Amino acid sequence: MLKRVFHMTIFMLTFAGSVQIASAQLPALYEAERLPFNTSTYNEMAPVKLNNELIFCSDRRYSSILDRTGFDGTRLFNHYIVEQSDSSSWGTPSELKSERSFLFANGPVSVASDGRTVYFTSDVETGKAALKSTFKNKQGIFIGELNGSEIGSMKPFKYNSLNYNLFMPSISSDGRQLYFASDMRTGGLGRTDIYMCELVDGDWSVPVNLGAPVNTPGIEAFPYIHSSGKLYFSSNRPGGLGRQDIYVTEYRDGAWMIPYLLPAPINSRYQDYGFYADEERRSGYFTSDRQRSDDIFSFKSGIIRKEVCDTMQWNSYCFRFWDENASKTDTIPFSYEWDFGDGEKAQGDTVDHCYNGPGTYIYRQNAINLITNEVLYNQIVDTVVIVDIVQPIITSYETVNAGEVIEFSGGDSNLPGWDIARFYWNFDNEQVAVGK
Structure with a gap:
């Protein structure tokens, strides 16, 4: 009688560093396209998808007769919604109305997983003081209910203040974490930093600065927490491609990972921000001023990404x-x-x-x-047949020092019947490589 003995039953590959990738090996990771509903003279920004519709902000004219500007002539942003009729066609944007639509500045929206609760940026003070030209208003976060093309039942976030700004909220998929940008001085590292509050027993905890390496002495803004747990945000830190770039990080083992700069064409030598991605992170939207005014672009990736993969088994x-x-x-x-x-x-x-x-x-x-x-x-005569497990196989070093080049190989993969044309390597920090 025999029994298979496993000296090692599970092989796990974890990666928390950087990889040197020869650029000549890389295919185009993303394709980007300016969406047709953008205007040429006004600004569109901060897209977020809801079913087959896109919610965004724009400072376009309120109507052919009316315009919306502040006392200093600054154009006021408002919320708009546009329907996508098919993969390449979009309708005409219409205003997403609320009691704040006409008189006040309204900024980026985040939609909760229920599809109704929305978190958005708007002016804190709406009373008589806000109507005075000498008054310096602040931006805060507001929570409302989305009903068709209207936002109602609005209430202010408990940490809004006339001493600092809170803006660009992003609610986690489980509704328990709210990320936002702020210039509050509590724990601040730069001009604006990214903060987070947790919902504990129905109440929001005190804002916590995410600290380094997410925040820097510069400007960090437009946080977007993906359902995978990856946090996308914009920053003007050194080492980017342009004036403002989109980065991604992840909270792992009690700390935020070093942010990774998303590649072109998402980032450019211009100002790029306001990122949003679908569940599999293969398509989404972002904002860029690469064509003079701020516009919304879509992106697509032909590289398959899976959030959950089978763990490699050891033969x-x-x-x-x-x-x-x-x-x-x-x-x-x-x-x-x-x-x-x-x-x-x-x-x-x-x-x-x-x-x-x-x-x-x-x-x-x-x-x-x-x-x-x-x-x-020959008291016992029997046969044992041994076959390798049908699976892709990753081989690499068990340990590596910081700064060293890591070599991965898929050459030992056992996939009978497959004619493998190309190996793609997806790393947690959005890097991609090609080759066996």
Whole structure:
């Protein structure tokens, strides 16, 4: 009788560093396209998808007769919604109305997973003081209910203040974390930082600055928390492609990972921000002023990404051999010799043996009478068939020092019937490589 023995049953590959990738090997990771409902003279920004509609902000004219500007002539943003009729066609944007639509500045929206609760930016003060030209208003976060093309039942976020700004909210998929940007000084590192509040027993906790490496002495803004747990945001930190770039990070093992700069064409030498992605992160939207005014772009990636993949299993060629009838023999003492069929032998009632690899092996057990030395050949004759697990296989070093180049290989993958044309490597920090 035999039993497969696993010396290692699970192989896990975790990665929390940087990879050197030859740019010549990379295909175009993303394709970007300016959406047709953008205007040429006004600004559109901060898109968020809701079913087949896109909610965004724009400072376009209120109507052909009326315009919306502040006392200083600054154009006021408002919420708009536009329907996507098919993969390439969009309707005409219409105003997403609320009691704040005409007189006050309204900024980026985040829609909760219920599709109704919305978090958005707007002016804190709406009373008589806000109508005075000398009054300096602040931006805060408001929570409302979306009903068709209207936002109602609005209430202010508890930490709104006339001493600082809170803006650009993003609610997590479970509704328990609210991310936003602020210039509050509590724990601040730069001009604006990203903060987070947690919903505990129905109440929002005190805002916590995410700290370094997310925040810097510069400007961090437009946070977007994806359902995967990845946090996208914009920053003007050194090392980017343009004036403002989109980065991604993730909270892991009690700390935020070093943010990774998204590649072109999402980022450019201009100002890029306001990122949104679908569930699989293969398509989405972002904002850029690469064509003078701020416009909304869509992006698509032809590279498949899976949030949950099967854990690689380790092939085991090791077995335990024993004779379950050995203890049932008479009082004559025997010793047992095992011939494993690969040129190797061992003695014992129970023995372990590891084969070198896949194959078909005929194993035998011989019994030796310890009194007469008589050998009873082939008391057990059986076959063991070993095949590798059908799966992709990743090989790499178990440990690597910071700053060293890591080499990964998929050359040992066992996928019978597959004619593999290309290997794609997806890393947690959005980097992609191509090659075996």
